[in-house]
Amino acid sequence: MRNISDIIETYLKKVIQSSNSDVIEIKRSEIADRFECVPSQINYVINTRFTVEKGYIVESKRGGGGYIRIMRIRPKSKSELLDELMLLxxxxxxxxASLDYTVRLYEEGLISDREQRLMSKIMHRDILSIPLPMRDQLRAKIFKELLMTLKIHDI
Incomplete structure (x- = not known):
């Protein structure tokens, strides 16, 4: 059974997908009422599931007329997305972050499900079993090489 965070994430992604502009504005309290949860649960979902790494920008305005605006970032080309991920x-x-990036590559159609799983496995701390911060540095180098390979050979 899926948890409430997964359900809220799926709902918000469907709302974004059905919008013509890849931008939605929601009221946190209305979404919380809809799913019968506390408003902080909505904050958790937005803060963890709608990040820059996953291809979203979130803006919020507090107060009585406040809202949360979620914008889906769509790259103009596959090459632009790869360049953006290398920069990030x-x-x-x-x-x-590496898991988020590989999921985004999959969702944007740049890699297959199998390639996404392989890349995620390569990035895992069990495979890169060296101390921090060297592990994160090595992960960045490996990931950039994977992105360059995609850019050179597939685009």
Whole structure:
């Protein structure tokens, strides 16, 4: 059985997908009422499931007329997405960010499900069993090489 966070995430993604502009504005309290949960649960979902790594920008305005705006970032091309991910990767890359990036590559159609699982496995801390921060630095180098390979050979 899926948990409430998964259900809320799926709902919000469907709302974004059905919008013509990849932008939605929601009221946290209305979504919380809809799913019979506390508003902080909505915050948790938005803060963990709608991140830049996953291809979203979130803005919020507090107060009585407040809202949360979620915008889906759509790259103009596959090459642009790969360049963006290389830039975001920097010199260190956490395991969670690498997982988010590989899911995004899959969702954008740049890699297959199998390739996504392989890349995620390569990035796992059990495979890169060296101390931090060297592990995150090595993960970043490996990930950038994978992105360059995709850019050179598939685009």
């Amino acid at each position: 990767t920097g010199n260190q890359l956490t395991q969670q």
